[in-house]
Amino acid sequence: MEPSELKRSKDSPNLDESTRRSSFPDEVLERVLSLLKSHRDRSSVSLVCKDWYNAERWSRTHVFIGNCYSVSPEIVARRFPKIRSVTLKGKPRFSDFNLVPENWGADIHAWLVVFAAKYPFLEELRLKRMAISDESLEFLAVSFPNFKALSLLSCDGFSTNGLAAIATHCKNLTELDIQENGIDDKGGSWLSCFPESFTSLEVLNFANLSSDINFDALERLVGRCKSMRVLKLNRSVSLEQLQRLLVNAPQLAELGTGSFSEELTFRQCVELESALSNCKNMYTLSGLWDAKGIYLPALYPVCTHLTFLNLSYAALRSDELAKLLAHCPRLKRLWVLDTVEDKGLEAVGMNCPLLEELRVFPADLFDEEIIHGVTEAGFVAVSFGCPRLHYVLYFCCQMTNAAVATIVQNCPDFTHFRLCIMNPGQPDHITNEPMDEAFGAVVKTCTKLQRLSVSGRLTDLTFEYIGRYAKNLETLSVAFAGSSDWGMQCVMGGCSKLRKLEIRDCPFGNAALLSGLEKYESMRSLWMSACNVTMNGCRLLAREMPRLNVEVMKEDGSDDSQADKVYVYRSIAGPRRDAPPSVLTL
Amino acid sequence: MEGSVGYDNDLNLRATELRLGLPGTEPVSIVRSNKRSLQQVADDDCGVNGCRSDDQNETAPPPPKAQIVGWPPIRSYRKNNIQTKKNESEGGGIYVKVSMDGAPYLRKIDLKIYSGYPELLQAIENMFKFTIGEYSEREGYKGSDYAPTYEDKDGDWMLVGDVPWEMFITSCKRLRIMKGSEARGLGCGV
Numbered sequence: 116m117e118p119s120e121l122k123r124s125k126d127s128p129n130l131d132e133s134t135r136r137s138s139f140p141d142e143v144l145e146r147v148l149s150l151l152k153s154h155r156d157r158s159s160v161s162l163v164c165k166d167w168y169n170a171e172r173w174s175r176t177h178v179f180i181g182n183c184y185s186v187s188p189e190i191v192a193r194r195f196p197k198i199r200s201v202t203l204k205g206k207p208r209f210s211d212f213n214l215v216p217e218n219w220g221a222d223i224h225a226w227l228v229v230f231a232a233k234y235p236f237l238e239e240l241r242l243k244r245m246a247i248s249d250e251s252l253e254f255l256a257v258s259f260p261n262f263k264a265l266s267l268l269s270c271d272g273f274s275t276n277g278l279a280a281i282a283t284h285c286k287n288l289t290e291l292d293i294q295e296n297g298i299d300d301k302g303g304s305w306l307s308c309f310p311e312s313f314t315s316l317e318v319l320n321f322a323n324l325s326s327d328i329n330f331d332a333l334e335r336l337v338g339r340c341k342s343m344r345v346l347k348l349n350r351s352v353s354l355e356q357l358q359r360l361l362v363n364a365p366q367l368a369e370l371g372t373g374s375f376s377e378e379l380t381f382r383q384c385v386e387l388e389s390a391l392s393n394c395k396n397m398y399t400l401s402g403l404w405d406a407k408g409i410y411l412p413a414l415y416p417v418c419t420h421l422t423f424l425n426l427s428y429a430a431l432r433s434d435e436l437a438k439l440l441a442h443c444p445r446l447k448r449l450w451v452l453d454t455v456e457d458k459g460l461e462a463v464g465m466n467c468p469l470l471e472e473l474r475v476f477p478a479d480l481f482d483e484e485i486i487h488g489v490t491e492a493g494f495v496a497v498s499f500g501c502p503r504l505h506y507v508l509y510f511c512c513q514m515t516n517a518a519v520a521t522i523v524q525n526c527p528d529f530t531h532f533r534l535c536i537m538n539p540g541q542p543d544h545i546t547n548e549p550m551d552e553a554f555g556a557v558v559k560t561c562t563k564l565q566r567l568s569v570s571g572r573l574t575d576l577t578f579e580y581i582g583r584y585a586k587n588l589e590t591l592s593v594a595f596a597g598s599s600d601w602g603m604q605c606v607m608g609g610c611s612k613l614r615k616l617e618i619r620d621c622p623f624g625n626a627a628l629l630s631g632l633e634k635y636e637s638m639r640s641l642w643m644s645a646c647n648v649t650m651n652g653c654r655l656l657a658r659e660m661p662r663l664n665v666e667v668m669k670e671d672g673s674d675d676s677q678a679d680k681v682y683v684y685r686s687i688a689g690p691r692r693d694a695p696p697s698v699l700t701l
Numbered sequence: 702m703e704g705s706v707g708y709d710n711d712l713n714l715r716a717t718e719l720r721l722g723l724p725g726t727e728p729v730s731i732v733r734s735n736k737r738s739l740q741q742v743a744d745d746d747c748g749v750n751g752c753r754s755d756d757q758n759e760t761a762p763p764p765p766k767a768q769i770v771g772w773p774p775i776r777s778y779r780k781n782n783i784q785t786k787k788n789e790s791e792g793g794g795i796y797v798k799v800s801m802d803g804a805p806y807l808r809k810i811d812l813k814i815y816s817g818y819p820e821l822l823q824a825i826e827n828m829f830k831f832t833i834g835e836y837s838e839r840e841g842y843k844g845s846d847y848a849p850t851y852e853d854k855d856g857d858w859m860l861v862g863d864v865p866w867e868m869f870i871t872s873c874k875r876l877r878i879m880k881g882s883e884a885r886g887l888g889c890g891v
Contacts, residue, residue, distance in 0.1 A: 209771065209774075211774070211776045211777070212770075212771030212772070212774050212775070212776070212777075213770060213771050213777065213855060214770065214771045269776065269778075295776055295778040295779070296778070297777070297778070300865050323778070325865055325867045325868060326865065350867075427779070428782060428783065430783070452783065476775065476779065476783075477773060477775065478783055479783075510773060510775075535773055535774065537773045539769065539772065592774075594772070594774075619771075
């Protein structure tokens with residue numbers, strides 16, 4: 116139901132206070148609002164009037180906090196008394212690429228302590244880029260008797276001992292999703308900590324971990340958890356073991372295989388294919404570590420109904436990918452390594468007309484002798500065959516303005532356009548001009564664009580285009596680009612919906628930083644590193660805007676006046692008190 | 702008087718010009734829009750262990766794929782977990798150079814033939830005729846003047862033994878046995 120419909124009935128001019136209240140009791144309003152799931156809708160609802168603010172806060176069960184330092188756990192607990200599910204994001208995104216110092220912060224523990232007191236019935240915790248220790252995991256495991264779902268993405272600070280605590284104590288666990296974390300893998304015994312009586316698991320993802328687990332324990336666990344729908348194994352699980360698991364879990368909707376490369380006998384191949392063909396509900400396939408082309412045909416029965424295929428850990432050649440994709444007509448999302456080259460991407464265009472999302476990751480970053488990977492030709496080929504494409508992440512070694520113009524002409528519905536030309540500052544490889552017109556074409560044509568990552572040689576003209584045309588842009592990532600402050604000023608002045616801006620190695624200085632003075636409070640955060648911003652500029656910003664936290668990370672041996680890394684974010688919790696010595700709060 | 706000698710005369714000075722590129726290549730011009738990042742790269746290279754190459758300063762353009770921190774923007778987890786077909790086609794060996802402070806020449810070993818750290822360290826001890834100390838998580842290698850270190854895929858120098866073996870052999874690019882005060886510094890709570 117639209118909040119506006121509710122608002123109309125409430126605003127009928129002939130009702131006075133008392134009739135209004137009796138014809139629309141709070142309980143009814145709360146019941147209606149409890150059906151609202153989107154946190155943005157809920158934010159809108161809470162702004163209507165005081166009654167609605169209260170009704171909304173009493174009916175909210177899930178809270179999403181995009182920056183853990185924008186608010187304190189006490190404030191959250193005071194406003195929302197009935198939370199059962201929390202999603203928290205911590206460190207700036209560039210911490211994924213080692214740009215944020217160790218011990219920067221975003222530790223979950225203080226939150227858990229408050230939650231244990233205020234939300235004893237907490238069921239779900241989803242963390243991204245947070246620091247979480249084994250002690251915190253143990254505390255979590257014993258403090259919340261109803262705890263059901265734990266998801267850790269790109270977190271660090273914990274080991275498999277913490278997972279053992281979760282497995283041991285969380286009797287009602289339905290989801291354990293461990294993805295891409297900096298985890299200290301001390302061995303696989305944690306999996307054996309699930310009690311034999313435990314049957315509730317629906318989601319198990321331990322692909323992140325490398326150690327061997329006790330396969331018998333896993334086989335029994337999967338066998339007795341009849342509601343399991345997501346199972347993502349780690350590399351240590353062999354093809355033969357996979358087959359044994361699948362025989363007992365044909366209901367799986369998402370599968371991440373283990374290693375896909377050992378020697379199989381003919382009979383084992385047949386058994387594997389047969390087990391997979393019984394998985395009628397499977398729509399997501401990933402893992403496929405070290406996949407050998409000859410075993411891929413075992414996947415064909417599943418491919419016909421696959422909508423998401425993640426081959427980003429399988430270094431396939433173009434012919435291997437082409438053969439596989441011929442069996443995947445319903446694919447909507449595809450992740451691959453650039454080992455498939457342009458020819459492999461041609462096969463994508465030819466076989467997957469329903470494709471909406473494509474991610475191409477670079478395979479070998481350090482080999483300077485071998486040039487391979489994908490070029491503009493591959494991306495263009497996909498755009499001709501996949502008109503519904505709206506999400507792309509593309510790492511390539513070369514690109515041209517003309518190619519990008521063609522691509523967006525074929526696919527005007529881009530919402531996420533993330534192009535990474537891997538050599539910083541590289542121009543159009545045919546005309547030798549900057550890549551300004553490429554991104555100009557993107558923002559002019561793709562009016563629904565929400566997220567943009569730019570690369571290649573770019574002048575301020577790119578940013579003029581972005582400021583003028585990218586009116587729905589929310590997230591912008593910039594590296595090694597721009598000519599002067601004017602570029603960033605265009606973005607700050609033009610992109611009214613901008614929420615996250617991350618910039619590295621660009622010639623933007625204090626004038627650029629300060630041009631966003633009015634804007635930063637409506638954004639989640641700004642990151643600027645290796646730019647021309649000085650400490651004085653940051654101090655001025657901090658002074659003018661007291662409701663922003665302005666943090667500077669200094670690097671060893673840099674000039675005292677340089678602000679090497681700057682992180683600015685809005686907060687109602689005031690400056691944080693847990694910053695390490697390398698982070699200065701102004 | 703003759704004018705200054707140009708490159709296009711009979712002496713063909715260009716062919717005999719001494720420069721850093723391979724024969725037959727022209728000097729590469731690297732486009733960087735921010736000088737500071739270039740300096741940062743040069744600074745990073747001349748870190749704890751001294752300059753890798755005396756030529757890597759501001760006057761010579763760095764090789765096209767110079768390792769810039771955090772670029773290309775791939776999560777470390779993904780970087781550490783991709784094994785390309787190239788490894789397999791070389792017969793599966795992971796050969797890395799091993800240098801020891803004070804030794805006149807380097808050695809090369811195949812990491813694939815060892816099943817874990819104890820075997821690897823034993824082999825290195827035998828190769829260079831010395832002893833490495835006892836490993837502990839907190840204090841690194843105690844009991845000897847040497848500490849085994851390695852350079853990982855990010856270009857950082859790490860103490861051998863901290864990460865799981867499988868992660869180590871896929872991310873190790875070269876080994877260096879550090880000696881003396883540098884080695885002791887590395888062991889303490891880093």
